[in-house]
Amino acid sequence: MEFGFLGLGIMGKAMAINLLRHGFKVTIWNRTLSKCDELVQHGASVGETPATVVKKCKYTIAMLSDPSAALSVVFDKDGVLEHINGKCYIDMSTVDADTSSKISETIKAKGGYFLEAPVSGSKKPAEDGQLIILAAGDKALYDEVLPAFDVLGKKSFFLGEVGNGAKMKLVVNVIMGSMMNAFSEGLTLAERSGLNPGTLLDVLDLGAISNGMFKLKGPTMLQNSYSPAFPLKRQQKDMRLALALGDENAVSMPVAAAANEAFKKARSMGLGDLDFSAVHETLKAPDHSS
Ligand SMILES: NC(=O)C1=CN([C@@H]2O[C@H](COP(=O)(O)OP(=O)(O)OC[C@H]3O[C@@H](n4cnc5c(N)ncnc54)[C@H](OP(=O)(O)O)[C@@H]3O)[C@@H](O)[C@H]2O)C=CC1
Numbered sequence: 001m002e003f004g005f006l007g008l009g010i011m012g013k014a015m016a017i018n019l020l021r022h023g024f025k026v027t028i029w030n031r032t033l034s035k036c037d038e039l040v041q042h043g044a045s046v047g048e049t050p051a052t053v054v055k056k057c058k059y060t061i062a063m064l065s066d067p068s069a070a071l072s073v074v075f076d077k078d079g080v081l082e083h084i085n086g087k088c089y090i091d092m093s094t095v096d097a098d099t100s101s102k103i104s105e106t107i108k109a110k111g112g113y114f115l116e117a118p119v120s121g122s123k124k125p126a127e128d129g130q131l132i133i134l135a136a137g138d139k140a141l142y143d144e145v146l147p148a149f150d151v152l153g154k155k156s157f158f159l160g161e162v163g164n165g166a167k168m169k170l171v172v173n174v175i176m177g178s179m180m181n182a183f184s185e186g187l188t189l190a191e192r193s194g195l196n197p198g199t200l201l202d203v204l205d206l207g208a209i210s211n212g213m214f215k216l217k218g219p220t221m222l223q224n225s226y227s228p229a230f231p232l233k234r235q236q237k238d239m240r241l242a243l244a245l246g247d248e249n250a251v252s253m254p255v256a257a258a259a260n261e262a263f264k265k266a267r268s269m270g271l272g273d274l275d276f277s278a279v280h281e282t283l284k285a286p287d288h289s290s
């Protein structure tokens with residue numbers, strides 16, 4: 001099975017390498033061409049534009065930063081639409097439902113097939129083929145590409161009409177972003193009140209709120225180490241999109257709104273390219289209270 005792959009950032013690179021390792025043929029494209037070099041070593045071919053990739057491959061996956069990138073790669077000159085007739089496009093980027101629907105409707109109107117399939121799980125699960133895939137759209141296409149999803153993920157969900165995958169992903173990430181802020185406040189409170197925050201991690205891990213994120217990020221946060229697995233600017237994008245979904249559905253989300261403010265503050269401090277756990281740094285501003 002041959003796949004096109006557009007977008008070789010943290011996630012796209014790991015996912016495309018995984019497909020190559022499992023015997024899929026992969027033709028790649030990335031806006032910054034130099035990022036293709038490493039994948040060529042793994043056996044990938046390079047397409048000059050998104051249009052040439054789609055022309056060559058029956059199936060093309062995209063893993064792009066945000067709604068504006070997802071739209072640009074489809075609608076701009078030399079974009080996906082130019083050769084989409086009869087071809088299949090699977091957008092795994094985290095975007096809002098409106099963006100996904102706009103892409104879907106246009107692709108279908110031009111004779112193509114569309115599936116949205118955002119993922120839960122970060123850099124390591126992407127490297128290990130342990131993502132959780134939240135697909136929606138064309139069910140026949142979903143069934144066709146399951147062999148690839150089985151390589152990329154540990155579990156795939158088919159959620160019905162286009163938009164449901166995007167919404168599910170945003171709901172998951174708004175919970176995650178809010179949890180990260182509560183966790184960060186707790187670590188800081190432990191430290192400032194004279195407790196050993198390492199012991200707090202052990203206590204948390206034994207109780208009802210033990211979870212993978214605390215386990216993975218806690219030790220590195222205590223070392224002020226924020227090598228990006230999930231860049232903070234992407235988490236803030238997801239908070240923004242999830243809050244907009246809350247607006248549309250008249251859901252009051254004060255916890256998420258406060259978490260979003262913390263991520264915005266972190267971005268304003270120049271931390272956007274670090275891991276989203278760097279929101280922890282916002283609590284370290286000088287304290288003039290005493
Ligand atoms: N990192 C993570 O843990 C997870 C991320 N996600 C989601 O996956 C997607 C990718 O994330 P991630 O890999 O971390 O992000 P990165 O910032 O590492 O990669 C972003 C990718 O988008 C490309 N891109 C950005 N703007 C444009 C544009 N205007 N036109 C064309 N290409 C563009 C970049 O190209 P270039 O190299 O030229 O900049 C790069 O390939 C995002 O939607 C994110 O929310 C989902 C689950 C986990």
Ligand SMILES: O=CCCC(=O)O
Pocket residue numbers: 094119120121122173230
């Ligand atoms: O969108 C990014 C999600 C990161 C994760 O699920 O760990």
